[in-house]
Amino acid sequence: MEDVLRLEVATAKTKHPFVKFTSVGPGTLKVMVRDELRQPIAGLQKENFTIYRGTVRGEILSVKENVEVKELGRRVVLLIDNSGSMRPSRDDVVNDLESLIASFGRNTSVAVLLFGEGATAPAAKSLFEYEGVPLKLKGKWFTTNKGELMRYLRSEFFRAGLTNKTYLFDEVYAGYQMLESSRERNSDDLAIVLSDGEDNGSQTTPEVIRRLSWGSTPFYTIDYLRGESNEFLVSLAQMSGGKYFRAGSISDLRKIFKTISEQIVSGGYEIKYRLREPPRGALTFYAASLDINDTSRVSTRVDTLTVEEQIVRQQFPLLTYIFFDQGMAEIPARYHTLHSSAESESFDETKIPGGAIEHYYHVLDIVGSRLRANPQTTITLVGCTDGTPVENGIQGLSRKRVETVRDYFVNIWGISEKRIRLETRGLPENPSAVSLKEGQEENRRVEILSPDWELMKPVVFESREYQSTPSAAVFQIHFQLEESLRRWDLAIYSEGRIWKWFTGTSEHNAELRWDWKNDNGDLPRSSLRYQCTAEDISGLAGTIGTATIPVKFLSLERKQVEHLADKDIEKISLILFDFNSAALGPKNEKILQLVYSRISRNSSLLVIGSTDVIGDEQANLILSQRRAQAVYEQLVASLGHSIPIRTVGYGESLAPFTNSLPEGRFYNRTVQIVIETPREQE
Structure with missing residues (x-):
């Protein structure tokens, strides 16, 4: 939303008032309101004005009428008769013209046109022609330099001398062209014509002048030292929306100049107003360090984010559940399957x-x-349904599912049916929440069970990973609001593109914990810039905070070339916990035996508990902490306190896997043990 002031005026005096304003101080405007003929509109009150910043309405506090508005810039062109007949009053006229010019505000831009036999003004030469014939005029283009303009007038009246003829029609024609050729949107223009005689030298005629498009610029005409009215000046004032004056003496001329000056710089309004402040506040950003050797819980500033490339040995439990689509017995396409027994050989x-x-x-x-490598082993396949009316109404669905899995083992892997026991049931023995869609997805499955460790043991693999130090960032957002909050946004950029985006609608102070990763799970390799903005219910927006975080990237190659300290990292995840449970069970205790064998005297351990997103967020946080604590107690019971061990429970906030699929939620219900062992320098 643009942060631009807009002032609207509603008055019965005109449908389309011309409004011009300028700021003269905090919460103060000088305003000029004119009608279609550019005449000031008087008598306006608070209720006639409405002020906006962008689309947000402000409050008018007071309106003061009949104030000078010199601060409002206008354009004025002076069309002056400098023919020989002006010689007797030349000194007085020039002095009064200088006084008139000096009375204009500093933002008023003034131009002058004079008769000029044999002279033209280079800056506006093309305007001083009519049908290709040069007009005998000269002038000074629009300027706010009043001193320069006065010197020009005095020089032309006294040094250059006066003209023999009067070129009034041409002067009006050229003045009109000057204004129209450079008119800007909402220009507030005015012309003042001073002449003491009839035209006797112009190329143009009154008929040419009448055919021009009048109405946007008033011409104030002054008939000077004449006994009778100049009909051309009278009609010019009428058709332009200006005003005709007669000055029988220099004293009259001074009064007329004063009247016109007041018309230009007076008759305005001073408006006091108040705009609501946009949402403000403070954004606090600090590191929630999860460094394995950092046992403190003190939050620190982040000066630099370090991203380090590592080779990590990982050990994950094998989730031996096959999840099915509702009402279906076919293995979903996301599972990798072979097409023939020949493929299984490789x-x-x-x-x-x-x-x-x-x-x-x-x-x-x-x-x-x-199974093929361990011919003495057996498995049990347990077919389950989700307990909904849809699946309960399909006869033999559990049986069809276990037979699908059995047939794959028999036909692709050549496993004897005698080694595969089939069971069918409705809900699993340990079901997930039946009332939730996610729970139903998890319950329609085939469980592959076996007491043989060789079949059920975890998978082990190495991966290239990236580790951030500090491991997490915390943003704390505090709001100061005059209106209710519509939304807030925290945008994080890398290399000019969105890296991560957070948004919320609660106007209570917010706290976000972030692991530096984008939605693809990547860590940044170049500097991050973050900006927090908030918008209230009226659409007024403000910036809460912004800053840049440098990023240092350490690749494997850089660490090797620069002989930087390195370490061995191993991640061992426990058997997946049952829904809403923190009990370890015998299989997890067996995995813990593997942990002990991977630890050396200078190792450090980090125990990380996590959950899926089912249920209350605070309850999930507590559950993850309980799971991590249960593992910690088992480790201490075996290792004592000789090895530093730190625990943390993330709940659902930093889930390592997707929560949109049942397998991702199961893998999120785990505790991971991270073992870091410094590598000896060669």
Whole structure:
């Protein structure tokens, strides 16, 4: 929204008032309001004015009438008769013209046209012609330099001398062209014509003047030292919306100049107003350090974000559930399946690219490969439905699902049916929330169960990862509002493009925890710039805070070339917890035995608990902390306090996997143990 002032005037005196204003101080405007004929409109009150900033309405506090408005710039062109008949009163006329010019405000731009036998003004030469014939005029183009203009007048009246003839029609014609050729939108223009005689030398005629388009600029005409009215000056004032004056003496001329001056600089309004302030506040940004060796909980400023490339050995539990679409018994397309038994001969689970989710989508082939490699093992397939009327109404759906999985093992991996036991049921033995859509998605599944560790053991792989220091950022937003808040936005940019975007509608102070990653899960490699804005219900917007965060990227190659300290990192995730449970269970205790074998005396441990998004956010945070604490207590019971161990529970705020799929939610219900061991320098 543009932060521009707009003043509207409603009055019965005219449908389309001409309004011009300028700011003369905080909350103060000088305003001129004119009608279609550019005459000042008097008698306006507070209720006649409405002020806006952009689209947001402000409040008019007071209106004072009949004030000088010199601050409002206008354009005035002086069309002066400098023929020989003006010689007797030349001194007085020039002095009074100088006084008139001096009375204009400093923002008023003034031009002068004079008769000029044999002279033209280079700046406006093309305007001083009629049908290709040069007009005998000279002049000074619009300027706000009043002293320069006065010197020009005095020089032309006294040094250059007066003309032999009067070129009044040509002067009016050229003055009109000067104004029209440079007119700006909402120009507030005025012309003053001073002459003491009849035209006797012009190329143009009164008829030419009448054919011009009049109405946008008033011409104030002054008939000087004549016994009778100059009909041309009378008609010019009438058709232009100006005013005709007769000056029988220099004293009359001074009074007329004073009247015109007051018309230009007086008759305005001074308006006091108040605009509502846009949303303001403060944005506090600090590091919530999750560095493994940082046992403090003190928040610190972020001077630089360091992103370090690492080779990480990972161990993830194998989720041996196959999730089905509602009412269906076919294996969904997101699972990787082979088309023939011949393809299974070349399968190698250690060659699967990607991370935990990518390995999970190969679960049928991983289990099939392990069954083939361990012929003494057996499995049980348990078919389940989601408990909804849709699936309850499909006879034998659980049976069809387990048979689909069994047939894959038999036909692709050559596993004997005797090694595969089938069970069917409605809901799983440990169901997720039946009343929720997410819970229903998780309950329609086939469970692959076995007591044999060789079949159910975690998958192990290495990956190239990027670690940030500090590990997380926290934004605290505090609002100061005059109106209710419509929304706030926190935009983070990298290389001029949106990196991450947060938005909210609550006007209570907000706190955001962020792991530096964009929506694709990437960490930045170049500086970040953030900006927080807020908008209230009336559309008024303000900036809460902005800053830049430098980013230092350390690649594997850079660390090697610069001999920077490095470390070995291993991440071991426990068997996935049941829905809303923090109990470890025997399988997790077996995985913990693997943890002990990977720890050396200078290792450090970080235990991270997380949850899915089902349920209350605060309850999920507590659940993640309970899970992390349960693992911590088991580790301390075996290792004692010789190894530094830190725990953190993120709840659902920094979920490592997608919550839009059942497998992602299961993998989020976990505790991950991160082991960091400094590498000895060579």
